[in-house]
Amino acid sequence: MKQIDLVIIGGGPAGMSAAVAAYESGVRNLLILERDAHLGGILQQCIHNGFGLHRFGEELTGPEYAWRYEKQVWELNIPYMLNTMVLDISPDKVVTATNSEEGIFQIQAKAVILAMGCRERAKGALNIAGTRPAGIYSAGTAQKYVNLKGYMPGKNVVILGSGDIGLIMARRMTLEGAKVHAVCELMPYSGGLARNIEQCLNDFNIPLKLSHTVVEIHGKERLEGVTIAKVDERRRPIAETREYIPCDTLLLSVGLIPENELSKTASVPLDRVTGGAVVDQDRQTEVEGIFACGNVLHVHDLVDYVSEEAEIAGKSAAAYIAGENAEKVDVALHTDGKIRYTVPQRITQKKAVTVFFRVADVYRNVTVKVKDGDNVVYSRKKPKVAPGEMESITLKPETFANAGALSFELEVQ
Amino acid sequence: MIRELTCIVCPKGCPLKVELENGAVMNVTGFTCPRGKQYAIDECTHPMRTITSTARTDNGEVIPVKTDRTVPKESMFDCMTEINKAVVRLPARIGDTVIENILGTGANVVATANMD
Numbered sequence: 001m002k003q004i005d006l007v008i009i010g011g012g013p014a015g016m017s018a019a020v021a022a023y024e025s026g027v028r029n030l031l032i033l034e035r036d037a038h039l040g041g042i043l044q045q046c047i048h049n050g051f052g053l054h055r056f057g058e059e060l061t062g063p064e065y066a067w068r069y070e071k072q073v074w075e076l077n078i079p080y081m082l083n084t085m086v087l088d089i090s091p092d093k094v095v096t097a098t099n100s101e102e103g104i105f106q107i108q109a110k111a112v113i114l115a116m117g118c119r120e121r122a123k124g125a126l127n128i129a130g131t132r133p134a135g136i137y138s139a140g141t142a143q144k145y146v147n148l149k150g151y152m153p154g155k156n157v158v159i160l161g162s163g164d165i166g167l168i169m170a171r172r173m174t175l176e177g178a179k180v181h182a183v184c185e186l187m188p189y190s191g192g193l194a195r196n197i198e199q200c201l202n203d204f205n206i207p208l209k210l211s212h213t214v215v216e217i218h219g220k221e222r223l224e225g226v227t228i229a230k231v232d233e234r235r236r237p238i239a240e241t242r243e244y245i246p247c248d249t250l251l252l253s254v255g256l257i258p259e260n261e262l263s264k265t266a267s268v269p270l271d272r273v274t275g276g277a278v279v280d281q282d283r284q285t286e287v288e289g290i291f292a293c294g295n296v297l298h299v300h301d302l303v304d305y306v307s308e309e310a311e312i313a314g315k316s317a318a319a320y321i322a323g324e325n326a327e328k329v330d331v332a333l334h335t336d337g338k339i340r341y342t343v344p345q346r347i348t349q350k351k352a353v354t355v356f357f358r359v360a361d362v363y364r365n366v367t368v369k370v371k372d373g374d375n376v377v378y379s380r381k382k383p384k385v386a387p388g389e390m391e392s393i394t395l396k397p398e399t400f401a402n403a404g405a406l407s408f409e410l411e412v413q
Numbered sequence: 414m415i416r417e418l419t420c421i422v423c424p425k426g427c428p429l430k431v432e433l434e435n436g437a438v439m440n441v442t443g444f445t446c447p448r449g450k451q452y453a454i455d456e457c458t459h460p461m462r463t464i465t466s467t468a469r470t471d472n473g474e475v476i477p478v479k480t481d482r483t484v485p486k487e488s489m490f491d492c493m494t495e496i497n498k499a500v501v502r503l504p505a506r507i508g509d510t511v512i513e514n515i516l517g518t519g520a521n522v523v524a525t526a527n528m529d
């Protein structure tokens with residue numbers, strides 16, 4: 001069996017950035033396995049700009065951002081295999097993969113980084129009444145058609161869900177001559193970035209209907225229209241508000257979930273809230289030597305943050321392979337529900353750690369408090385927090401060195 | 414008159430308030446950095462946008478492109494018509510000019526991906 005120090009599963013932004021960081025930390029025997037025919041992952045179809053401001057101080061499109069990392073992978077001569085599907089990862093880090101040249105093959109790795117990204121929630125998961133005609137796509141599928149294949153799925157569009165991909169596609173299809181009649185969002189707030197509501201919807205007078213959903217789909221072979229309705233506080237449609245909109249395309253932008261089928265084969269314990277692995281500050285999962293980063297770990301708002309997290313995983317995997325370790329601690333991080341989750345979920349080493357978290361609802365004038373029992377070890381005021389924006393705080397080692405657990409709480413005034 | 418905007422210059426999306434008098438900007442509040450203030454002034458006097466799209470290639474595929482600087486917001490659809498007329502000769506590299514000075518805006522349309 002081939003022996004490789006570090007195998008990275010996925011050659012998107014997370015995988016490439018983890019590989020570069022690991023290389024720069026001294027790992028030379030490494031390999032990226034990528035399912036697609038090119039590196040870059042989903043960025044290749046994200047042709048809009050807004051990437052890289054944080055990382056590179058300039059505004060790049062998705063393919064340009066990907067290129068920054070592809071170039072490094074090439075310049076450093078980091079090996080990668082394309083069109084290669086990983087079938088299984090065992091808990092002792094044997095990676096089984098297949099491609100058309102080598103057939104099925106196995107690699108014994110010292111460390112593995114999971115960087116498979118995320119997928120869109122399936123439309124089948126939506127229980128909308130009516131027929132299932134052609135013309136219903138996830139926003140990401142429509143994005144692939146338009147941006148990679150140059151094919152427009154339709155001319156009259158309704159979008160369900162106000163996630164960023166849906167907003168971006170509203171603008172994209174409008175620019176290509178389609179009429180986007182409405183974006184319906186079940187929640188009373190949008191899950192997308194404020195700038196995307198401004199530049200993708202408001203610029204084109206596309207109505208954002210908050211607290212609205214699609215209640216019925218019409219059409220036999222081809223979509224003919226949808227019925228939308230306002231929902232009450234308990235998210236039940238209000239019958240009197242039903243409104244029919246003729247359309248030939250319905251795009252669904254109802255959220256992303258980490259793609260963890262492979263992690264399960266390695267018995268990596270997952271967090272029920274994030275849908276990704278439970279990790280420590282190094283992004284090491286509960287299975288020793290298996291790390292996770294990027295959208296496979298939790299869905300990020302910005303690719304810049306994916307790269308940043310992947311660097312942590314890459315460096316940590318290098319340290320793990322070299323057998324370096326800081327002083328050990330064991331601190332579990334809990335949340336109060338208003339804070340939905342934290343990443344990492346556990347601190348295992350006595351060094352400064354940045355904890356990322358997401359909140360459950362829009363709250364104003366809040367104080368983020370971190371408690372060790374009744375003792376507040378960290379506190380910070382914020383004018384506003386929202387589910388669409390990941391927050392982070394940095395804890396010094398003194399704050400948790402002697403704690404068994406820390407509780408992350410949100411106090412709302 | 415007070416106009417409320419969302420700054421689109423970076424993902425932070427600061428909420429801006431612009432005080433206008435007869436179309437002239439008197440005061441801007443809500444920005445976190447100077448780029449936000451400039452955005453608010455531009456947006457209320459001559460709004461500008463970057464266009465990202467795709468152009469046809471000579472082998473019948475599409476290649477992603479963008480304007481290398483912002484163009485007047487009201488020219489977006491006219492620019493799209495021009496972009497959709499263009500045919501890009503392959504191979505193309507990131508930054509290759511596809512349309513020079515599109516509609517006299519001073520912006521070039523450039524490729525944003527490498528294609529062979």
Ligand code: SF4
Nearest residue numbers: 420423426427445449
């Ligand atoms: S004001 Fe500055 S920080 Fe705020 S959104 Fe605009 S560019 Fe970003």
